[in-house]
Amino acid sequence: xxxxxxxxxxxxxxxxxxxxxxxxxxxxxxxxxxxxxxxxxxxxxxxxxxxxxxxxxxxxxxxxxxxxxxxxxxxxxxxxxxxxxxxxxxxxxxxxxxxxxxxxxxxxxxxxxxxxxxxxxxxxxxxxxxxxxxxxxxxxxxxxxxxxxxxxxxxxxxxxxxxxxxxxxxxxxxxxxxxxxxxxxxxxxxxxxxxxxxxxxxxxxxxxxxxxxxxxxxxxxxxxxxxxxxxxxxxxxxxxxxxxxxxxxxxxxxxxxxxxxxxxxxxx
Amino acid sequence: xxxxxxxxxxxxxxxxxxxxxxxxxxxxxxxxxxxxxxxxxxxxxxxxxxxxxxxxxxxxxxxxxxxxxxxxxxxxxxxxxxxxxxxxxxxxxxxxxxxxxxxxxxxxxxxxxxxxxxxxxxxxxxxxxxxxxxxxxxxxxxxxxxxxxxxxxxxxxxxxxxxxxxxxxxxxxxxxxxxxxxxxxxxxxxxxxxxxxxxxxxxxxxxxxxxxxxxxxxxxxxxxxxxxxxxxxxxxxxxxxxxxxxxxxxxxxxxxxxxxxxxxxxxx
Amino acid sequence: xxxxxxxxxxxxxxxxxxxxxxxxxxxxxxxxxxxxxxxxxxxxxxxxxxxxxxxxxxxxxxxxxxxxxxxxxxxxxxxxxxxxxxxxxxxxxxxxxxxxxxxxxxxxxxxxxxxxxxxxxxxxxxxxxxxxxxxxxxxxxxxxxxxxxxxxxxxxxxxxxxxxxxxxxxxxxxxxxxxxxxxxxxxxxxxxxxxxxxxxxxxxxxxxxxxxxxxxxxxxxxxxxxxxxxxxxxxxxxxxxxxxxxxxxxxxxxxxxxxxxxxxxxxx
Numbered sequence: 001x002x003x004x005x006x007x008x009x010x011x012x013x014x015x016x017x018x019x020x021x022x023x024x025x026x027x028x029x030x031x032x033x034x035x036x037x038x039x040x041x042x043x044x045x046x047x048x049x050x051x052x053x054x055x056x057x058x059x060x061x062x063x064x065x066x067x068x069x070x071x072x073x074x075x076x077x078x079x080x081x082x083x084x085x086x087x088x089x090x091x092x093x094x095x096x097x098x099x100x101x102x103x104x105x106x107x108x109x110x111x112x113x114x115x116x117x118x119x120x121x122x123x124x125x126x127x128x129x130x131x132x133x134x135x136x137x138x139x140x141x142x143x144x145x146x147x148x149x150x151x152x153x154x155x156x157x158x159x160x161x162x163x164x165x166x167x168x169x170x171x172x173x174x175x176x177x178x179x180x181x182x183x184x185x186x187x188x189x190x191x192x193x194x195x196x197x198x199x200x201x202x203x204x205x206x207x208x209x210x211x212x213x214x215x216x217x218x219x220x221x222x223x224x225x226x227x228x229x230x231x232x233x234x235x236x237x238x239x240x241x242x243x244x245x246x247x248x249x250x251x252x253x254x255x256x257x258x259x260x261x262x263x264x265x266x267x268x
Numbered sequence: 269x270x271x272x273x274x275x276x277x278x279x280x281x282x283x284x285x286x287x288x289x290x291x292x293x294x295x296x297x298x299x300x301x302x303x304x305x306x307x308x309x310x311x312x313x314x315x316x317x318x319x320x321x322x323x324x325x326x327x328x329x330x331x332x333x334x335x336x337x338x339x340x341x342x343x344x345x346x347x348x349x350x351x352x353x354x355x356x357x358x359x360x361x362x363x364x365x366x367x368x369x370x371x372x373x374x375x376x377x378x379x380x381x382x383x384x385x386x387x388x389x390x391x392x393x394x395x396x397x398x399x400x401x402x403x404x405x406x407x408x409x410x411x412x413x414x415x416x417x418x419x420x421x422x423x424x425x426x427x428x429x430x431x432x433x434x435x436x437x438x439x440x441x442x443x444x445x446x447x448x449x450x451x452x453x454x455x456x457x458x459x460x461x462x463x464x465x466x467x468x469x470x471x472x473x474x475x476x477x478x479x480x481x482x483x484x485x486x487x488x489x490x491x492x493x494x495x496x497x498x499x500x501x502x503x504x505x506x507x508x509x510x511x512x513x514x515x516x517x518x519x520x521x522x523x524x525x526x527x528x529x530x531x532x533x534x535x536x
Numbered sequence: 537x538x539x540x541x542x543x544x545x546x547x548x549x550x551x552x553x554x555x556x557x558x559x560x561x562x563x564x565x566x567x568x569x570x571x572x573x574x575x576x577x578x579x580x581x582x583x584x585x586x587x588x589x590x591x592x593x594x595x596x597x598x599x600x601x602x603x604x605x606x607x608x609x610x611x612x613x614x615x616x617x618x619x620x621x622x623x624x625x626x627x628x629x630x631x632x633x634x635x636x637x638x639x640x641x642x643x644x645x646x647x648x649x650x651x652x653x654x655x656x657x658x659x660x661x662x663x664x665x666x667x668x669x670x671x672x673x674x675x676x677x678x679x680x681x682x683x684x685x686x687x688x689x690x691x692x693x694x695x696x697x698x699x700x701x702x703x704x705x706x707x708x709x710x711x712x713x714x715x716x717x718x719x720x721x722x723x724x725x726x727x728x729x730x731x732x733x734x735x736x737x738x739x740x741x742x743x744x745x746x747x748x749x750x751x752x753x754x755x756x757x758x759x760x761x762x763x764x765x766x767x768x769x770x771x772x773x774x775x776x777x778x779x780x781x782x783x784x785x786x787x788x789x790x791x792x793x794x795x796x797x798x799x800x801x802x803x804x
Contacts, residue, residue: 004335008374009365011331035782037579043305046337060791061782063547067540069582089786089793096800097545106544121793122800150793181793182783183757221451246303246329247450250357255328257357257389257418257449264364264390272603276642277633279599311573314605489719514571514597515718518625523596525625525657525686525717532632532658 012254012263017234019050019081026212027234027252028175030054030144031242032182032219035061038069040242041076048245049080054114054144056238058087058182067110074111084111088118088146096122100132104139117168118146120179126167133171143172144215148179148188158200162207169213177238178204180217184239188217196226212236224248225258233259280522280531285502287318287349294480295502295520296443298322298412299510300450300487303329306337308510309344316513317348322382322412324506326355326450335378342379352379356386356414364390368400372407385436386414388447394435401439411440412483416447416456426468430475437481445506446472448485452507456485464494480504492516493526501527548790548799553770555586555617562748563770563788564711566590566680567778568718568755571597574605576778577612584781585616590650590680592774594623594718603646610647620647624654624682632658636668640675653704654682656715662703669707679708680751684715684724694736698743705749713774714740716753720775724753732762748772760784761794769795 017027033055036044044052055077062070077084086107094103107115115136117129124132136143145168147161165176179188186192189200205211215236218224221244227235233252240248250256254263285295301323304312312320323345330338345352354375362371375383383404385397392400404411413436415429433444447456454460457468473479483504486492489512495503501520508516518524522531553563569591572580580588591613598606613620622643630639643651651672653665660668672679681704683697701712715724722728725736741747751772754760757780763771769788776784786792790799 003331004333004338004378005331005371005374008370009362009367012361012364034779035583037576037583039307039575039579040305043307047303047305047333051332059783059786059793060789061786063539063541063789063791064587064782064785065540065583070540089791089796093548093791093796094545096548099545102544103541106541110540121797151797243302246332247327249332250327250329253328253331255331255357255361257327260357260361261389261419271599272601272606272646273599273639273642276638277630277635280629280632307575308573311575315571315573315601319600511570514600515595517600518595518597521596521599523599523625523629525595528625528629529657529687 012260013233013252015233016253019053023081024053026236028053028215028236028238029240029245029248030056030215030238031245032056032058032239033242034058034182035064036073036242038073038076041073044242044245045076045080045082049082051245051249052082054083054085056085056087056116060087060090060093062086062090071111078111078113083114083142085114085116085144086112088116088120091115091117092119092122095124095132101135104136104141107141108139112141114142114144116144116146116177117173118177118179120146120148120150126164129164130167130171133168133173137172142174144175144177145173146177146179150179150181150187152187158203158207162204165208165213175215175236176213177215177217180219180223180239182219182239184217184219184223190223194220194222196223201230221247221251224251228252228259229262280528281501281520283501284521287321291349292321294504296321296483296504296506297508297513297516298324298483298506299513300324300326300507301510302326302450303332304341304510306341306344309341312510312513313344313348313350317350319513319517320350322351322353324353324355324384328355328358328361330354330358339379346379346381351382351410353382353384353412354380356384356388359383359385360387360390363392363400369403372404372409375409376407380409382410382412384412384414384445385441386445386447388414388416388418394432397432398435398439401436401441405440410442412443412445413441414445414447418447418449418455420455426471426475430472433476433481443483443504444481445483445485448487448491448507450487450507452485452487452491458491462488462490464491469498489515489519492519496520496527497530548796549769549788551769552789555589559617560589562772564589564751564772564774565776565781565784566592566751566774567781568592568594568775569778570594570718571600572609572778574608574612577609580778580781581612581616581618585618587781587785588618590619590621592621592623592652596623596626596629598622598626607647614647614649619650619678621650621652621680622648624652624656627651627653628655628658631660631668637671640672640677643677644675648677650678650680652680652682652713653709654713654715656682656684656686662700665700666703666707669704669709673708678710680711680713681709682713682715686715686717686723688723694739694743698740701744701749711751711772712749713751713753716755716759716775718755718775720753720755720759726759730756730758732759737766757783757787760787764788764795765798
């Protein structure tokens, strides 16, 4: 559907999944939110809610909101049928301080409906990880887990990463994020300039059952383009900047030169 | 005029054109809009309408707006006496699908008052291009055309580009955009790092009748600065990010260090 | 304090100063504003006022505001107990045009409560500089001065810079900014890529009485991180983008991976 132009023409690339009525399971777009205010949040939901599956209040930024403002923001986002959750680093702090149960409790109370579970900075033994995921699910939270370390020096072997992906999904995680941080440079599948290291992607893909279980953090356009061309318009992407949501949607659907060109070549 | 400081002091660089009463023909600033919501659009018009000549809903992003929201946004922009138009890629999709007439019709109906005509991705024979421009003018739309390919592999010779510029202007285009994409890197007059390739600029300039017919896409500050220093404060610039409009105006008028320094040197 | 999560857990890095009740003298965060509209300004104050000490309407951008809008914006910012001032370049224009007294007068009238005093582009003899600072203080304005040239070709010796820092503080400046421009590249303590040149930092530090008198312009994350790791969470930082305020606060307090990791290592 081309909304305001509905009967005028068609999407060059067809097959985009819809969020409605009950949420997408493929073609996910997760947005990174570094502190949008209420006006900006309302703007984002009005222009883009149909194209956003989840909003992450990244790092520990949610710590700095007044409670009233945070509740109001969460409500605006939830009304637009968008998942909302605090950043994984925040959850890691709770685990490190031994207060994960209280963290889950408060996450629910504040109105978040999802949670990110990661070990980007701290160490979590495999068995504990399963329990952590289970507890969140028991609380009624949607779990998005993450693999990969924030500091490249701590990187884990890809075989280990694939094992975690598998076991997280088995434990009930909705998707497993492949870490790339906010900047998308020098971490995970990206080199220091942000270019994709194809061999890394190959290794991950060949080590997992279903690539649709993965949610690739891809803050830069070249990364989004690579992943769309490789895995199709409904690849799951994360750490998308709020101002890039419609541009990404255009890229997925062939309404931006890079993917339009290929669509035209294919249809002749 | 220095608005809130009107009687305090003067612009270091004088001669900036005004939009009023009937629109600027030199010194154009075109803004690239990737999906501003209503609050942000109102903010932009309130702070910057006097310094913005046109707003482009870039790529095919306008496809993703609800009709009501799109109409409201267009109204806010038009009330501020700013031109508004969908991105050229969107028009190329319509041409490729053989529904250009319907596209023009809908563009008008939705309230847009201008249109971008480009062949950044598709091929359009010269004769057809003239007809496309003419039809838009007949519909009462202001035409901004564009030369240059989005993919550097498809680049056309500069002589050909200059020919198109001339014939577009003859056909009634208001200005002809020199393509640089959103990023301004590795395309047209910019190298992979975004630096200006002077020899490219020289070739274009020597091939056109009037450099004021051109509107240079210049998303990066070094590009804006180069073009202002070379062609003067009233050079036509496009793909300016919304958050950079006042910074660009400061650069034009000598209220930013780079151009202030030169203004002070010149006046002694 | 972790606001909305207050009784859930603790900041990993402790000792962050508070703005309240009477303004911070260490741990300053100065934000660079290139033209935020009223909605965006209200958003910023609602989410982040507790973490912002000052807002700079950078370069000469304040010249382009309608008086009514500018007054309204200043009021919103002042109500949030945030200092607000025009960019130093604007003050340099006034000095160059011989209307500094009128500039001070108008700055006060419009509602600004602070002023930036710099010589990034123009030359100001030492004695005149003292007089300029004194006059602003006499008017009841908080003075933030700046050392360093915008054009690297004009760079002054660090010994001279340290002398100016000392004499500005003696003359009553609240803090002295170490210049890095909006981009933070190829200027002052940063090389062309934005990396910190440690030897430059060392020289400045060893030439001043109290490093807390300095406010380091640090627009890029790697710069903020370096300065926090070197000088502690309460280092004074400037030219922070509005959208980065909460991310910076997270970095200061160990709620972002880079500083969380170190905090966990230190506490075992």
